[in-house]
Amino acid sequence: MNQRIIRNARVVTADEEFTGTVCIEDGMIRSVDRGDTAVPNAQDWAGDWLMPGLVEVHTDNLEKHLSPRPGVLWNAHSAMMVHDAQCAAAGITTVLDSVVIGDLDAGGARCQTQHTSIAALHQCRDEGLMRVEHLLHLRCEVSAPDILEVFHQYADDSLLKLVSVMDHTPGQRQWRDLTSYRRYSERNGRYSDAEFDAMIAERKADQQAFALPHRKVIVQASRARNIPLASHDDTLVSDVELAIEEGVGISEFPTTVAAAQAARKAGLAIVMGGPNMVKGGSHSGNVSAAELAQLDLLDVFSSDYVPSSLLLATFMLGQLDGWSLPKAVRTVTRNAAHSIGLQDRGEVAPGLRADLLRVRMTQVGTPMVVETWLGAQRAH
Template identity: 70%
Template sequence: MKQKIIRNARIVTATEEFTGCMVVEGGLIRSLERGGTSVSGAEDWQGDWLLPGLVELHTDNLEKHLVPRPGVLWNAHSATVMHDALCAAAGIITVLDSVVIGDMDQGGTRSQTQHVSIEALHECRAEGLLRVEHLLHLRCEVSAPDIVDVFEHYADDSLLELVSVMDHTPGQRQWRDLGKYRRYAERYGSFNDAEYEALVQERRIHQERFAMPNRAAVIAGSRARALPVASHDDTEVEHVEQASEEGIAISEFPTTVAAARAAREAGMGIVMGGPNLVKGGSHSGNVSAAELAQLDLLDIFSSDYVPASLLQSAFLLQDTAGWSLPKAVNTVTRNPAHAIGLTDRGELAPGLRADLIRVRMSGGMPIVRAAWHRGERAF
């Protein structure tokens, strides 16, 4: 069985950073040691960082390829393959493609893409077209009338690893600011004032009627299948308390410091978006990831809508929050993997999967020079 030997690499484990060498064989990490090696054929990394392959729990990047322009639906297989290539180039070796289910727009874009995207994901995997491992994250819009039926349709999907419950009704959670919500709602076309008010009223009626029973049904269905569940956009302490009582272990994108503190006290993992840190704040006007990191109220980063932000966020944590590189790297590798029960990856240690990335700084930013999935070159 062919070995791959790496030397002169800046190895980042879950707890420390050192210059050393690594041996990979059979898709696994066989050994890693400090110092050099005299073995012939060892690959000299010239001081580049050797990190675990990144683990992504929530990305909307596939959707951007499926709908490259408002009203334009792209071929799902082509979109999936291009999304996969971008993930590999960003160092993301395990990616949970987040697919929104539940139609709030009554025939809108997401209702048109939810089924074809999941079908294409399975077919591209089966045909061996993908460079990295793609799994599934179902984002369940609990105010949507059809959410329970769609959830039950996909709840036993073999790729499903995470379910999140979310409520994007205007006036609460992510969209407390109705002005920002209007700008978001008009991304595909403007409303007059009467049309906008009618939209908001309809969303609120749906929330009052459907949100609580739908949320309970999705959580019960997930628990019955031992699927981890995340609560999306927790804003009030009461939101976190509700999630904790429901047995939810992940708070995804809390919008306030108070919610993040409550999540920490409840023992929930706290997820924030990489673009929030890279761009210096939330595009929705919510709490900044930098502030939560400085308060040590952050466990996991998601690249959200920019795959490259995942690696960038880990390195930025050193400057914005004074974190060590191993602690920062854990937010994009070990922590997300363990949050959904994937304990065979996410760190550099003997016996774990050889999901690896080679990183070098350029222009003040970390750049992925190469990536491996189970020891096989992916980028």
């Protein structure tokens, strides 16, 4: 029997926070108790927080390593390993690597890395190279002409735990503001007015031709396989109503209060970005995570494109009226895990997998991950 006892820790359970002792046996949490222990060799955490490992349902962080500069494609195995190390250092013990399939930019980095990144995910897992557990989230750009061919290639992937249907056609959802869209789309090069207008017209034509038929096929195929579904950037109440009709369970990054309210009424899990919370608003000019949190319209945080944002956002959220640290921690642990059907993690509770964090507050008031444990094995 492999046993480890942690004492004098500031334990954060699903509902409360207290100084206590946690006993781990053979990779599982055996007991969680208030107060100290006299058991010899118990590890003293000196008042540091003991929290569940973070569960990440949507991160684009891998993309930054696959394409670190415009026109540069990096080795997928190297990118995966650095991404994995960053997740471990950020306290993320379960991560759904979000791979976009259906690239609106013909010949863009996403269409060039979608297959190599999924292959690297499997190969690195099979070789036991990962520090934390990586799973797959397919982000399906429904207005892309080639989406179905790629989707069917991975619909039965053993690691697939979430499918999201998204439509980034400018003029709606995330990109209602064409000025913001142009600024974002020109990050790697300028468009003339004529080029920009032609690109908008092409995107809208593809949406008209493909978006709804592709979405229908992807939703039906995912439901047939019992894969959780997410809608993306819901803006109008009608967007949420469509998701409800389709049996979608998650609303990722709703852009308006009205959409979030409709999602809450329907019982959809509402996901917002950690960077939105940390930076005080959306980079696209949409509703802020803090505003939705204050309206109790927030269930799950995603780190989106900054892994370290999960922990920062959690502690910021815990300071808002109506929130506590345990309630905030649930948004990055239990709520996230349950939204994708994982019931064996996400809490500091007996019988669950010992995915745990040791967290300390720095002198400048920033929470820092001191240790990350996956199934009681040190990952960071």
